Amino acid sequence: MNAAGLVATIPAPSIRDIELGPFEIRLYALCLLAGVAVASWLTVRRWAARGGAPDVVLEVTLWSVLAGLVGGRLYHVVTSWDQLGDEWYAPFAIWEGGLGIWGGVLFGVLAGALVCRLRGVSVLEMMDAAAPGILIAQGIGRLGNYFNQELFGGPTDRPWGLEVDRSRRPDEYIDALTFHPTFLYEMLWNFGGAALIIWAGHRFRIRPPGVFCLYVAVYSLGRIFWEQLRVDPSRELLGQRLNFYVALALLLGAIAVFVWDRRRRGPEEERRPPPRAGVPRAPGGRARPAGGRR
DSSP: OOHHHHHTSBOOOSOSEEEETTEEEEHHHHHHHHHHHHHHHHHHHHHHHTTOOHHHHHHHHHHHHHHHHHHHHHHHHHHSGGGSOSSTTGGGOGGGOOOOHHHHHHHHHHHHHHHHHHHTOOHHHHHHHHHHHHHHHHHHHHHHHHHHTOSOBSBOOSTTOEEOOGGGSOGGGTTOOEEOOHHHHHHHHHHHHHHHHHHHHHHSOOOTTHHHHHHHHHHHHHHHHHHTTBOSOOOEETTEEHHHHHHHHHHHHHHHHHHHHHHHSOHHHHHSOOOOTTOOBOTTSOBOOOOSOO
């Protein structure tokens, strides 16, 4: 690589945490929190547009995030147990990175669905309202991988190559100068995908859980590509990384559910306006008369 190319590269992060007195705050954690905040804000707006109460979104967010952290870490521990440190607390050290998206989304959705059921609002409507925000949150969270110098791709001489400290490089690429910044690829893809599914939700009449299916399909399609670039340790099957097969299965499953749901609805049902999400329900589950602020 020539000198001009090196000038254009993405430098390795100079810091990994912020010290506040006796406390160390990992930038990885701050990125996750920033993603949650943006996703919550967007979901509140989308939920309110459906006639729902913002406090429901905040409650769903709280429990979904807590459950998502458990699920994300559990997925990582189960699928990458040999990559954990030797310390007794290694399985719980989420500040070191190691959160599996699939487990986080699964546990988060299950927790959010339980809250919705208890609050008497539509689970599927909430999933559709939250879908773009989840994708944006995942994109913002990928910045944390940059600060941790993890989950990057193989060597590249592209001008946007990512510099990685020698101590963080895989042994087989110890002398490589720059690597594919897969965190950046995923960020841009997720932001663009979120904008696309928001536009599609406004442009076309997509009934729940169609928007959530689009989210799963968009993210999984991108993940199939990134898995071809990443060089971090991973379990493999038939020459492909485990997450490649997970992404492929979810992509096909999301498309199948989307198409099946569209076809199973009769013409009369398709013409009927969908019920408002989040309408307060009286005891017993009956919706109260519409009215008040929307």
